[in-house]
Amino acid sequence: MLDTEMLGARIAKARIAKGLTEQQLAHRLGVKVAAVEKWESGETDPRANRLDQLAGMLGVPLMWLIGGGDAPPDVESPTFTETHGVEEKLLRAEELVKQLSMLLVDLGRDVRRLQRNIDFDKSS
Incomplete structure (x- = not known):
């Protein structure tokens, strides 16, 4: 008989x-999805x-x-180096979002200023 709980955990780990x-x-x-859910649980x-x-x-x-043991390399948990690299990318993306937000605010101001100048020139 298989250790069902461990088998389910290995199926989920490998799937992920x-x-x-x-x-x-x-x-x-x-x-059916329910079958996979039951296996993994x-x-x-x-x-x-x-x-x-x-x-x-x-x-x-x-x-x-079936029996466990050492996980194949592709199923191992991510290493610190891999997760650190992902974290660096996330921080860089967040910084870019901030910069783009500031640029959009500046562009909005410029558009409004230019529109006021155009409107003023038309009324003169």
């Missing part, structure tokens, strides 16, 4: 590492033929999916 939603995985396997086990399909689709060894 592959960048798939539960809906996408269900569609690719030809099963540990409520039920996939059938043997589905385990083989899951392993292939998720790009993990069947033996890891």
Whole structure:
């Protein structure tokens, strides 16, 4: 018998590492989303033929999916370096948003000033 809770956690971990939603995985396997949800929650086990399909689709060894052990490199948690790089990109994006906001405010002022000048010239 499989350790259902651990199997479900490994399915979820591999699915997330592959960048798939539960809906996408269900569609690719030809099963209902509820089936994937039950597998991942540990409520039920996939059938043997589905385990083989899951392993292939998720790009993990069947033996890891069934029995655990060391996770394949693609399923490992992101390293500090990877998360730090993402955080740097996020900070840079936030800074760019601030700069663009200030630029939009300046442009708005310039447009209003130019419009007033045009309106003044027309009335003169």
